[in-house]
Amino acid sequence: MEHICQKTLPYAPWMAPVGRRLPGVQPLADGADWLMLDEVYADQMALRLHLTRVRPRDVIAALPGAGDAIEELYQEVLGWCDGRQGFHRHRDRMHCPDGRAVSLKAEDRLSVIAHLVQEDICLLQKPDGAGEHILTAAILCFPASWTLAEKIGHPLGAIHRPVAPYDADMAPRVQRLFDHLHCDRPLWRQNALLYENPALYQPRRAADPRRSVTGPPGFLRSERQVMRRLPRTGAIVFSIHSWVVPLAGLTREQQASLDELRQEDRSPP
Numbered sequence: 001m002e003h004i005c006q007k008t009l010p011y012a013p014w015m016a017p018v019g020r021r022l023p024g025v026q027p028l029a030d031g032a033d034w035l036m037l038d039e040v041y042a043d044q045m046a047l048r049l050h051l052t053r054v055r056p057r058d059v060i061a062a063l064p065g066a067g068d069a070i071e072e073l074y075q076e077v078l079g080w081c082d083g084r085q086g087f088h089r090h091r092d093r094m095h096c097p098d099g100r101a102v103s104l105k106a107e108d109r110l111s112v113i114a115h116l117v118q119e120d121i122c123l124l125q126k127p128d129g130a131g132e133h134i135l136t137a138a139i140l141c142f143p144a145s146w147t148l149a150e151k152i153g154h155p156l157g158a159i160h161r162p163v164a165p166y167d168a169d170m171a172p173r174v175q176r177l178f179d180h181l182h183c184d185r186p187l188w189r190q191n192a193l194l195y196e197n198p199a200l201y202q203p204r205r206a207a208d209p210r211r212s213v214t215g216p217p218g219f220l221r222s223e224r225q226v227m228r229r230l231p232r233t234g235a236i237v238f239s240i241h242s243w244v245v246p247l248a249g250l251t252r253e254q255q256a257s258l259d260e261l262r263q264e265d266r267s268p269p
Contacts, residue, residue, distance in 0.1 A: 003198040004043045009222055009245045012254045013190040014261055014268035023174055025227070028186040034226045035080050035117050036241050042098035044118045044200070044242075048141045051201060052114050058203070060110050061152045062137035069123050069235035070137050074109040076230065076237075081116055114139045122238040124156070124178070132156045133178050133236060142200040142242045144193065144221060145210040178227070178236055186228035192268035195219045198244045220245050220258075220268075 013019030018026050028034065051059045062070060078094070081087040086097030093101045094116060102115045113121065120140050124133040132155035140148040151159045156178070157171045181187065194217035195202075204210055224241040250258065261268055 003244070004040050004047060004200060005198055005219070005244045005246055006038060006040055006249070007245070008249050008251075009220065009243055009254065011190055011222075011224070012250070012257070013192055013222070015254065015257050019190065022170060023177070024189045024191075025177065025187045026189070028188045028226060028228075031184065031186050031228070032080070032083065034186055034188075034228055034237075034239060035077070035119055036224070037084065037086065037097065037118070038241075038243075041118055044142075045096070045098055045100070045115070047200060048114055048118075051141045052111055056111075058148065059141045060108075060114060060139055061148050062110060063153055066123060066125070066136040069125060069230065069233040070109050072230045072233050072235070073121065073123060073237060074113060077113050077116060078104070087116075110137060110139055114141065119239040119241050121240070124236040124238060125233075126178075130155070132175055135159055136235070142240070143203045144223060144242070145202055145204040147203045147205050150206055181227060181229045181236060183229045183231040186226055188224060188226045190222060190224045192220055192222045194268070195221045195244070198246075200242060200244060218247060220247055220250065 013024065018024055078089070081094055082089055088095040089104075092104045094104055095101050096116065100115075102112060104112060106112050120142055121138065122135055122140070123137040125136045126133045134153065134155050135151055136153070138148055138152060156175060160171070160174075177187070196217055196219070198219045198221075202210075220243075222243045222245070224243075226237075226239045226241075228237050228239075229235070230237060247255065247258075258268060
């Protein structure tokens with residue numbers, strides 16, 4: 001399958017003051033925009049369908065006991081689709097912007113979600129008495145150098161190893177953010193990473209971390225990450241919308257500020 005790239009990057013996190021400070025979260029102005037559609041919807045969805053068919057256990061996982069949160073997430077996704085141009089629900093089928101019709105009768109709710117929206121989605125829940133939220137279910141078709149099988153069932157701190165900025169100071173800050181997240185006040189952040197390989201599906205094990213780009217990177221990969229709390233179960237939804245943009249597609253301002261960071265030997269956030 002050919003590489004899937006957007007032509008432009010609508011938001012450059014390294015150019016915004018809030019984006020330069022980790023974890024770089026800010027309020028989501030319109031909570032209804034927790035998911036997105038962009039110009040590569042059809043291509044990304046074709047890849048998602050392929051991955052869920054040939055690698056279902058690699059890209060979708062859930063722990064026993066996560067069913068209620070998954071069902072609530074499923075209903076939230078359907079509600080979002082119902083309000084978006086290009087989607088149309090007819091009886092037990094959702095018609096999508098790329099012309100597909102997705103059956104809503106399947107018991108595997110995560111697979112249905114994966115066939116509707118571009119985002120990868122993680123569900124995190126905090127068991128009674130636990131100190132951290134745990135990854136209890138996820139759709140991960142577009143991993144940016146991590147592997148779902150290594151992370152499912154683990155708490156936030158373990159999930160982020162070996163991410164260098166996620167140190168002893170950052171971990172409790174992120175956990176407090178999750179603890180105090182309100183249902184009606186979702187948050188978002190966006191990262192940016194330089195890549196030589198534009199493939200969306202790039203799983204890596206923790207023991208084999210991605211090496212820093214030394215030559216011309218060619219591409220910038222950016223994830224818009226939205227965090228929201230589900231009102232009924234209290235589970236945290238962490239959604240990830242992925243852009244892969246050729247560096248030539250950046251605006252002059254984006255490229256200039258990125259060049260400045262690289263000259264200072266600093267990576268974008």
